[in-house]
Amino acid sequence: xxxxxxxxxxxxxxxxxxxxxxxxxxxxxxxxxxxxxxxxxxxxxxxxxxxxxxxxxxxxxxxxxxxxxxxxxxxxxxxxxxxxxxxxxxxxxxxxxxxxxxxxxxxxxxxxxxxxxxxxxxxxxxxxxxxxxxxxxxxxxxxxxxxxxxxxxxxxxxxxxxxxxxxxxxxxxxxxxxxxxxxxxxxxxxxxxxxxxxxxxxxxxxxxxxxxxxxxxxxxxxxxxxxxxxxxxxxxxxxxxxxxxxxxxxxxxxxxxxxxxxxxxxxxxxxxxxxxxxxxxxxxxxxxxxxxxxxxxxxxxxxxxxxxxxxxxxxxxxxx
Amino acid sequence: xxxxxxxxxxxxxxxxxxxxxxxxxxxxxxxxxxxxxxxxxxxxxxxxxxxxxxxxxxxxxxxxxxxxxxxxxxxxxxxxxxxxxxxxxxxxxxxxxxxxxxxxxxxxxxxxxxxxxxxxxxxxxxxxxxxxxxxxxxxxxxxxxxxxxxxxxxxxxxxxxxxxxxxxxxxxxxxxxxxxxxxxxxxxxxxxxxxxxxxxxxxxxxxxxxxxxxxxxxxxxxxxxxxxxxxxxxxxxxxxxxxxxxxxxxxxxxxxxxxxxxxxxxxxxxxxxxxxxxxxxxxxxxx
Numbered sequence: 050x051x052x053x054x055x056x057x058x059x060x061x062x063x064x065x066x067x068x069x070x071x072x073x074x075x076x077x078x079x080x081x082x083x084x085x086x087x088x089x090x091x092x093x094x095x096x097x098x099x100x101x102x103x104x105x106x107x108x109x110x111x112x113x114x115x116x117x118x119x120x121x122x123x124x125x126x127x128x129x130x131x132x133x134x135x136x137x138x139x140x141x142x143x144x145x146x147x148x149x150x151x152x153x154x155x156x157x158x159x160x161x162x163x164x165x166x167x168x169x170x171x172x173x174x175x176x177x178x179x180x181x182x183x184x185x186x187x188x189x190x191x192x193x194x195x196x197x198x199x200x201x202x203x204x205x206x207x208x209x210x211x212x213x214x215x216x217x218x219x220x221x222x223x224x225x226x227x228x229x230x231x232x233x234x235x236x237x238x239x240x241x242x243x244x245x246x247x248x249x250x251x252x253x254x255x256x257x258x259x260x261x262x263x264x265x266x267x268x269x270x271x272x273x274x275x276x277x278x279x280x281x282x283x284x285x286x287x288x289x290x291x292x293x294x295x296x297x298x299x300x301x302x303x304x305x306x307x308x309x310x311x312x313x314x315x316x317x318x319x320x321x322x323x324x325x326x327x328x329x330x331x332x333x334x335x336x337x338x339x340x341x342x343x344x345x346x347x348x349x350x351x352x353x354x355x356x357x358x359x360x361x362x363x364x365x366x367x368x369x
Numbered sequence: 370x371x372x373x374x375x376x377x378x379x380x381x382x383x384x385x386x387x388x389x390x391x392x393x394x395x396x397x398x399x400x401x402x403x404x405x406x407x408x409x410x411x412x413x414x415x416x417x418x419x420x421x422x423x424x425x426x427x428x429x430x431x432x433x434x435x436x437x438x439x440x441x442x443x444x445x446x447x448x449x450x451x452x453x454x455x456x457x458x459x460x461x462x463x464x465x466x467x468x469x470x471x472x473x474x475x476x477x478x479x480x481x482x483x484x485x486x487x488x489x490x491x492x493x494x495x496x497x498x499x500x501x502x503x504x505x506x507x508x509x510x511x512x513x514x515x516x517x518x519x520x521x522x523x524x525x526x527x528x529x530x531x532x533x534x535x536x537x538x539x540x541x542x543x544x545x546x547x548x549x550x551x552x553x554x555x556x557x558x559x560x561x562x563x564x565x566x567x568x569x570x571x572x573x574x575x576x577x578x579x580x581x582x583x584x585x586x587x588x589x590x591x592x593x594x595x596x597x598x599x600x601x602x603x604x605x606x607x608x609x610x611x612x613x614x615x616x617x618x619x620x621x622x623x624x625x626x627x628x629x630x631x632x633x634x635x636x637x638x639x640x641x642x643x644x645x646x647x648x649x650x651x652x653x654x655x656x
Contacts, residue, residue: 169450280469281470283421283426283464284470285470286426287424287426287457287462287464287532288482288483288486288531288532288535289458289483289486289535291453306470306472309472310471310472313469313517
């Protein structure tokens with residue numbers, strides 16, 4: 050749990066650290082919109098290259114960003130599979146009739162159980178899992194004896210595959226860019242930047258400073274609360290809670306034994322934080338002066354201009 | 370055959386790739402019975418990490434720990450086949466801020482939570498809860514109360530009772546008396562001392578209070594920057610010159626003795642454990 054990098058600031062040097070947070074936030078928004086505008090393999094490749102270049106130029110370790118991507122791998126795979134399964138446009142690439150019959154379904158269940166029992170003894174679990182998936186498809190295709198319940202066809206279409214691939218790439222680009230932002234920007238700077246960016250919303254009578262403060266505080270507390278959760282898990286493990294095992298009733302108890310203390314700690318922490326802020330004379334909504342005032346430099350303008358160029362290029366791929 | 374550490378290293382893998390070495394080449398053996406061990410050292414020296422190895426909450430990065438004959442190392446834990454849960458019953462660990470582990474509706478249920486997890490029947494768990502609440506110096510009327518309406522000190526006692534009710538063979542306490550008033554602290558220490566004396570169980574206590582170390586412990590471990598730098602008799606520890614180097618204070622009794630020796634130019638060749646013993650030694654010298 051200590052490895053989660055979402056929302057964490059990592060001190061360092063490099064030009065990304067020197068940019069104005071406002072410029073970085075605007076650039077992030079523009080680049081994300083641009084990532085949704087492009088839709089060809091060539092342009093996607095260019096976009097990925099730009100992101101990679103940004104990482105290298107900012108001297109941010111690619112390994113660290115990859116670690117940040119790990120929690121969303123499941124989401125990536127999930128969206129990919131759904132797109133492939135349900136987007137049936139374009140040319141047919143591959144087709145496989147499947148048979149859910151009185152014979153094939155029990156065999157399928159047996160295969161899954163067999164996999165569940167034997168996976169502990171296999172070294173290369175990922176390969177074993179892929180073998181299981183392939184095996185399931187083979188079973189459903191070749192066993193067509195018995196009464197048929199359902200007879201779907203597994204089919205892959207070129208456009209479905211393409212959109213699935215694009216959506217995955219877009220998600221990777223978005224998460225990487227946001228990770229770059231949080232890694233290179235101090236929470237306080239991010240807060241200031243957000244406040245400035247949200248200012249136009251004031252005409253709708255929104256209290257933008259408070260919104261910015263709320264966002265900044267929640268980002269700040271993600272790692273702290275994760276650490277606390279880890280501690281409580283260890284403490285409850287000492288009292289015999291086995292988080293790996295247990296039936297449904299025990300599982301509920303395990304979750305309760307973690308959640309109740311987490312709630313109490315979160316409330317206590319927010320109470321403490323509110324008191325600490327008040328002790329420093331924080332009054333919501335009151336105008337405040339700043340210790341560090343954001344300064345917009347030529348570098349920021351240049352950065353936004355380049356980002357703007359990318360955006361125009363992305364736009365032109367769509368309408369020209 | 371108690372808890373044995375063999376060349377144990379433990380590395381925290383942090384967000385930066387280097388990681389942080391919290392335990393470096395620790396060799397150590399704690400018997401199942403008869404020991405009262407004080408574990409001391411500055412904050413960040415690895416005391417808590419060491420304690421969390423003793424009931425297999427943490428697995429060594431290198432080396433191995435044997436807990437009642439069960440070998441805990443990276444290789445043995447990896448497969449997930451090792452049942453670590455029984456160890457947690459045999460070696461009871463009280464965390465530094467145990468009040469955060471409370472979650473049940475009543476104190477009784479919370480104390481009974483641990484024993485029940487280890488397969489103790491409801492009736493027996495309730496019986497143990499009664500015994501445990503009394504042993505930490507609270508009366509039985511507390512059993513029906515909500516653990517969240519207690520004061521800080523009471524919460525601490527209740528959560529310690531929760532571990533005592535598990536009836537572990539070895540008891541490990543991570544700063545159990547921090548945040549308690551002197552009277553409450555002495556009361557709790559008496560409880561641990563009684564468990565040690567009467568049931569002949571080993572107790573390991575992490576503390577910053579040198580009086581606790583000196584009065585109760587028959588063995589002391591000093592941690593410094595992940596290294597176990599001293600393992601032995603508390604008397605010898607305080608007679609050493611390098612006590613100051615390790616940022617340790619002298620116990621009050623010894624300070625008093627030194628003061629008296631200097632002021633009245635006496636030499637008392639004793640190591641009194643308490644004020645009573647010091648008084649006795651004084652009487653002997655003066656008579």
